Amino acid sequence: MAGTESRGRAERRSAGExxxxxxxxxxxTERPLTPAEIQTEIAGGLAYNTVHTILKRLYDKGxxxxxxxxxxxxxxxxxxxxxxxxxxxxxxLDRGPDPIAALQQFxxxxxxxxxxxxxxxxxxxxx
Amino acid sequence: MRFDVxxxxxxxxxxxxxxxxxxxxxxxxxxxxxxxxxxxxxxxxTTWSLVLLTTALVGEAPPVVAQARQDGRQPVDPVxxxxxxxxxLALVVxxxxxxxxxxAERATRRALRRLAEGQPADTELIVAASDVPRAFAIPGRxxxxxxxxxxxxxxxxxxxxxxxxxxRAHLAHRHGLLVTAAALAAAANPLLVPVxxxxxxxxxxxxxxxxxxxxxxxxxxxxxLARAALTAGRARTACALNFTDRAVTRRIAALQTAPPxxxxxxxxxxxxxxxxxxxxxxxxxxxxxxxxxxxxx
Numbered sequence: 383m384a385g386t387e388s389r390g391r392a393e394r395r396s397a398g399e400x401x402x403x404x405x406x407x408x409x410x411t412e413r414p415l416t417p418a419e420i421q422t423e424i425a426g427g428l429a430y431n432t433v434h435t436i437l438k439r440l441y442d443k444g445x446x447x448x449x450x451x452x453x454x455x456x457x458x459x460x461x462x463x464x465x466x467x468x469x470x471x472x473x474x475l476d477r478g479p480d481p482i483a484a485l486q487q488f489x490x491x492x493x494x495x496x497x498x499x500x501x502x503x504x505x506x507x508x509x
Numbered sequence: 510m511r512f513d514v515x516x517x518x519x520x521x522x523x524x525x526x527x528x529x530x531x532x533x534x535x536x537x538x539x540x541x542x543x544x545x546x547x548x549x550x551x552x553x554x555t556t557w558s559l560v561l562l563t564t565a566l567v568g569e570a571p572p573v574v575a576q577a578r579q580d581g582r583q584p585v586d587p588v589x590x591x592x593x594x595x596x597x598l599a600l601v602v603x604x605x606x607x608x609x610x611x612x613a614e615r616a617t618r619r620a621l622r623r624l625a626e627g628q629p630a631d632t633e634l635i636v637a638a639s640d641v642p643r644a645f646a647i648p649g650r651x652x653x654x655x656x657x658x659x660x661x662x663x664x665x666x667x668x669x670x671x672x673x674x675x676x677r678a679h680l681a682h683r684h685g686l687l688v689t690a691a692a693l694a695a696a697a698n699p700l701l702v703p704v705x706x707x708x709x710x711x712x713x714x715x716x717x718x719x720x721x722x723x724x725x726x727x728x729x730x731x732x733x734l735a736r737a738a739l740t741a742g743r744a745r746t747a748c749a750l751n752f753t754d755r756a757v758t759r760r761i762a763a764l765q766t767a768p769p770x771x772x773x774x775x776x777x778x779x780x781x782x783x784x785x786x787x788x789x790x791x792x793x794x795x796x797x798x799x800x801x802x803x804x805x806x
């Protein structure tokens with residue numbers, strides 16, 4: 383039941399959303415990934431062809447690179463633009479009153495006892 | 510006039526008093542909308558009341574009083590002079606605060622626009638190669654999601670999807686506009702600052718609920734928040750002054766219980782507070798116009 387559900391939801395994800403997920407997956411892993419590895423990594427089960435199409439689109443935009451040095455068919459994220467973005471982000475953060483702190487951030491600060499409670503929620507282990 | 514001109518001020522004490530309860534008990538999407546709406550109405554009404562009280566000083570102006578005496582009319586004294594002057598000063602403070610809030614808003618917009626510049630046109634996710642774990646939505650056309658590589662690396666695959674769904678909900682429901690409206694209302698009327706905080710919390714709750722619905726799993730959404738908060742917390746230990754309002758803990762707790770219902774009656778009551786403030790201000794305007802035309806004719 384849960385499996386059918388997640389497949390159903392996966393189909394409803396738009397091309398743009400899938401692109402984000404594939405890109406996020408490539409950034410999250412330390413090493414280049416093949417389409418098959420991305421397919422298993424992404425939650426909700428995607429067709430191999432879909433992953434391939436998305437990778438091609440990301441490649442055309444210059445957001446991912448083919449891993450020339452490593453395995454054939456593996457992709458890695460393009461770092462240059464992301465480093466420029468990081469520099470711009472840090473510049474905005476460092477400039478006095480944090481303009482981005484004023485925004486909806488995914489998470490805010492924690493106190494020590496809150497931190498303990500959250501660790502317990504995640505099963506006591508390393509976060 | 511006597512009474513109506515002061516009632517928006519009284520109502521703006523009531524709204525922050527009820528807002529935490531509304532925030533806890535009512536579905537976040539509904540609660541955020543009605544609280545912002547009521548706060549905007551109340552702030553407009555209190556500001557207008559200050560304008561009225563200041564204008565009433567005209568009735569005290571020596572030429573007006575002299576004219577009225579000459580005509581054999583007894584000058585009415587709708588507002589004590591001290592209150593009129595205090596209102597005038599308060600109005601100046603309000604103008605400064607709103608101006609400052611608008612400037613901060615513009616600075617944020619500019620900073621965000623710069624981050625989205627030069628990105629491929631039809632791409633939703635912008636990754637920043639940074640060790641600081643952060644994630645936020647960049648409103649605009651198209652709206653974008655910025656996540657740092659540190660945040661992506663800390664989350665598991667299903668959790669990354671939940672994070673993206675959360676930020677997507679901020680963009681789809683234009684949470685930026687709600688937060689800006691609440692911020693301006695709080696700038697115009699400092700009594701509404703707690704309402705602004707509640708609205709900021711509620712848009713996060715709203716996006717959490719949307720993300721949970723998108724993946725069909727509230728427990729996984731709670732775990733995502735916990736992991737993201739722990740990752741961000743570890744990176745920030747150097748900053749000891751970083752305040753914590755237990756917001757993440759409260760969001761996680763909310764995801765571990767049933768989603769709050771859409772309590773229309775409570776929502777209507779909140780809107781009624783805002784409407785009452787606006788109506789009082791309108792009534793007071795009528796009174797003042799009547800008074801001044803009586804004095805000046």
